Amino acid sequence: MSERFVVIMAGGRGERFWPQSRRNTPKHLLPIVGDEPMLTQTVARVLGVAPKENIFVITTQSQLAGVRAACPALPAGNLVAEPMGRDTAAATGLAMLLVKQRAPGAAFAMLPADHVIHDVAEYQRLLGVAFAAAESDDVLVTIGIKPTTPDTGFGYIRQAGPWKEFDGHWAMAVKRFVEKPSLATAEGYLASGEYFWNAGMFVWRVPVVEAAFKAHAPELYAGLAKVEAAAKSSGTWDAALAALYPTLPKISVDYALMEKSTNVVVVPATFDWDDVGAWPAIAKHFPPDAAGNVLRGLAMVEGGKNNIVVSTDGHLTAVVGADDLVVVHTPDATLVCTKARAQEIKALLKRLEGDAGGKKFL
Amino acid sequence: MSERFVVIMAGGRGERFWPQSRRNTPKHLLPIVGDEPMLTQTVARVLGVAPKENIFVITTQSQLAGVRAACPALPAGNLVAEPMGRDTAAATGLAMLLVKQRAPGAAFAMLPADHVIHDVAEYQRLLGVAFAAAESDDVLVTIGIKPTTPDTGFGYIRQAGPWKEFDGHWAMAVKRFVEKPSLATAEGYLASGEYFWNAGMFVWRVPVVEAAFKAHAPELYAGLAKVEAAAKSSGTWDAALAALYPTLPKISVDYALMEKSTNVVVVPATFDWDDVGAWPAIAKHFPPDAAGNVLRGLAMVEGGKNNIVVSTDGHLTAVVGADDLVVVHTPDATLVCTKARAQEIKALLKRLEGDAGGKKFL
Numbered sequence: 001m002s003e004r005f006v007v008i009m010a011g012g013r014g015e016r017f018w019p020q021s022r023r024n025t026p027k028h029l030l031p032i033v034g035d036e037p038m039l040t041q042t043v044a045r046v047l048g049v050a051p052k053e054n055i056f057v058i059t060t061q062s063q064l065a066g067v068r069a070a071c072p073a074l075p076a077g078n079l080v081a082e083p084m085g086r087d088t089a090a091a092t093g094l095a096m097l098l099v100k101q102r103a104p105g106a107a108f109a110m111l112p113a114d115h116v117i118h119d120v121a122e123y124q125r126l127l128g129v130a131f132a133a134a135e136s137d138d139v140l141v142t143i144g145i146k147p148t149t150p151d152t153g154f155g156y157i158r159q160a161g162p163w164k165e166f167d168g169h170w171a172m173a174v175k176r177f178v179e180k181p182s183l184a185t186a187e188g189y190l191a192s193g194e195y196f197w198n199a200g201m202f203v204w205r206v207p208v209v210e211a212a213f214k215a216h217a218p219e220l221y222a223g224l225a226k227v228e229a230a231a232k233s234s235g236t237w238d239a240a241l242a243a244l245y246p247t248l249p250k251i252s253v254d255y256a257l258m259e260k261s262t263n264v265v266v267v268p269a270t271f272d273w274d275d276v277g278a279w280p281a282i283a284k285h286f287p288p289d290a291a292g293n294v295l296r297g298l299a300m301v302e303g304g305k306n307n308i309v310v311s312t313d314g315h316l317t318a319v320v321g322a323d324d325l326v327v328v329h330t331p332d333a334t335l336v337c338t339k340a341r342a343q344e345i346k347a348l349l350k351r352l353e354g355d356a357g358g359k360k361f362l
Numbered sequence: 363m364s365e366r367f368v369v370i371m372a373g374g375r376g377e378r379f380w381p382q383s384r385r386n387t388p389k390h391l392l393p394i395v396g397d398e399p400m401l402t403q404t405v406a407r408v409l410g411v412a413p414k415e416n417i418f419v420i421t422t423q424s425q426l427a428g429v430r431a432a433c434p435a436l437p438a439g440n441l442v443a444e445p446m447g448r449d450t451a452a453a454t455g456l457a458m459l460l461v462k463q464r465a466p467g468a469a470f471a472m473l474p475a476d477h478v479i480h481d482v483a484e485y486q487r488l489l490g491v492a493f494a495a496a497e498s499d500d501v502l503v504t505i506g507i508k509p510t511t512p513d514t515g516f517g518y519i520r521q522a523g524p525w526k527e528f529d530g531h532w533a534m535a536v537k538r539f540v541e542k543p544s545l546a547t548a549e550g551y552l553a554s555g556e557y558f559w560n561a562g563m564f565v566w567r568v569p570v571v572e573a574a575f576k577a578h579a580p581e582l583y584a585g586l587a588k589v590e591a592a593a594k595s596s597g598t599w600d601a602a603l604a605a606l607y608p609t610l611p612k613i614s615v616d617y618a619l620m621e622k623s624t625n626v627v628v629v630p631a632t633f634d635w636d637d638v639g640a641w642p643a644i645a646k647h648f649p650p651d652a653a654g655n656v657l658r659g660l661a662m663v664e665g666g667k668n669n670i671v672v673s674t675d676g677h678l679t680a681v682v683g684a685d686d687l688v689v690v691h692t693p694d695a696t697l698v699c700t701k702a703r704a705q706e707i708k709a710l711l712k713r714l715e716g717d718a719g720g721k722k723f724l
Contacts, residue, residue, distance in 0.1 A: 302710040316695040316723050320710055321703025329696055333678040336698050341665060341683025348664040348682055361678050
């Protein structure tokens with residue numbers, strides 16, 4: 001078995017869990033679910049997949065200190081900061097370069113930092129299957145989550161029948177990647193049994209993903225080659241990234257590579273998985289009271305149901321007579337939001353961004 | 363014109379404006395509407411009616427320090443604390459004794475500490491009419507507010523035709539005091555034009571109200587006589603009240619005197635008046651934004667209407683996607699309440715009362 005690497009993508013913007021999450025402390029640096037930061041839990045989960053010196057974290061400059069604090073197990077040199085976010089294709093390219101300098105032919109997994117997965121044994125088993133698939137052929141491997149609801153918040157992966165079996169688990173050929181569907185379309189996907197959720201988990205060998213960049217994203221490929229050359233000649237990443245990263249095309253890895261490649265396979269997964277996309281999603285992870293309220297910290301509900309109330313630092317937060325709210329108190333800012341309109345937090349933060357006095361709350 | 367006195371009743375329990383109001387700082391000690399505590403505004407409003415040495419405030423022991431701070435204009439000896447609340451009839455008796463020791467035949471007004479009245483000139487003019495009425499005959503005078511809505515939260519006063527004219531303003535005979543009506547009944551009251559809101563504002567001479575106690579509340583009358591005797595023999599109120607006040611019957615002045623007396627007259631009033639009974643009522647007193655939201659302090663609403671958001675001390679409180687909420691942030695406690703169910707704050711406070719860790723928030 002060749003050497004394996006894991007690159008954890010930890011570059012969230014800290015919007016969806018505001019006011020607990022902020023720009024410098026987004027969701028993966030907070031214990032939104034569980035007792036440790038999501039990133040710390042993610043690192044612990046992959047320690048059985050790759051040795052710690054082979055685990056990288058890609059983050060942004062403003063979050064680097066927080067990432068270091070959340071990853072005491074990892075070598076400091078493995079925590080790499082993008083000068084700014086350039087979407088997931090550029091981050092994938094950076095991940096590729098980081099692994100390539102250590103082991104040019106090795107396979108690596110790219111994994112999100114802020115998902116919840118409790119069944120660690122099955123997760124590690126299927127990552128092993130995905131690595132084996134990537135090491136067996138010139139393929140781009142993705143782990144697809146078997147959908148349980150017609151969720152319109154995810155992209156989907158359509159399989160095209162069995163490809164190869166590894167340790168009794170079949171990897172499937174992929175017909176296509178599709179973007180977030182309408183509800184009717186998602187219901188069709190769910191009924192067909194041929195679709196999986198795209199959870200943003202990928203495994204591939206350096207030469208295979210590099211070939212995909214060359215074929216499907218030549219401009220990005222050329223930019224990455226410049227970064228690689230600059231880092232080699234200077235001996236550090238920071239100067240090369242600072243100079244060249246801003247010039248890389250801003251595009252998602254799904255759009256740049258996955259939707260265009262024909263050598264994609266999917267490892268179907270049934271372990272519990274939740275990307276915890278916004279405040280309403282945490283309700284699944286904490287025991288509710290008899291009225292369906294999820295209460296964290298010094299939180300009370302009188303005459304209301306299905307609320308999520310999070311109150312920190314001994315502050316009392318009380319909801320009276322209201323249903324289906326998210327209420328989050330932090331020392332300097334409090335959010336009161338309907339569950340149904342949690343996505344409008346972004347509009348609020350945009351207003352704060354435009355306000356001289358508001359910026360400090362971002 | 364004989365000497366006139368005013369006794370301000372400042373003994374609220376601090377429940378309806380929680381968490382801004384607390385047991386020791388109820389509504390009348392807070393600038394809920396306006397820039398000064400409601401009590402301070404009330405004192406300023408009656409300084410044109412009686413000289414400051416003739417203005418008393420009756421409060422409770424736990425609020426006495428706050429009352430002193432809110433009434434720098436009044437002699438400290440005029441601020442008198444009940445050992446505990448014994449409802450409004452006992453407080454009326456105490457007011458009577460306080461005035462009686464100074465001027466046994468004088469008229470005094472009893473006024474709530476926490477109402478909002480902006481038209482001070484008209485208010486003072488009608489208080490003058492009420493004093494003149496009380497000084498002209500053996501009558502219990504009340505100021506009745508001409509209703510503008512079929513409010514079910516007030517008691518009503520039914521008039522029985524003109525009684526006497528004072529300075530061009532007619533005082534009306536009273537047929538009866540009625541308790542809070544149903545909506546249908548209140549609509550009838552409003553349509554008839556014969557009813558006024560009972561705003562808890564009374565003017566009477568000491569001997570007249572004393573006779574009413576003797577006739578309609580003999581047990582309370584006897585208790586008050588004991589308090590009077592004990593205070594005379596000891597020379598102070600505190601010991602007499604501590605010993606005897608707890609023995610006084612707990613009953614409202616409406617029920618003990620007003621509903622039973624036949625010598626009641628009402629001075630109809632059309633000045634602006636609001637008892638600001640609970641959080642939703644403050645919306646009338648502050649300019650709303652274009653979506654009907656009332657924002658106080660560092661408060662924001664994104665995609666929601668008709669909310670009241672009060673945030674103190676530089677803390678940001680943001681409402682997203684919700685309508686018709688009251689959100690109040692204070693340094694140690696935050697309330698989120700639907701406007702429609704603001705009365706359920708009391709149930710919340712009852713739960714806090716029963717909880718070892720909750721008492722400190724009362």
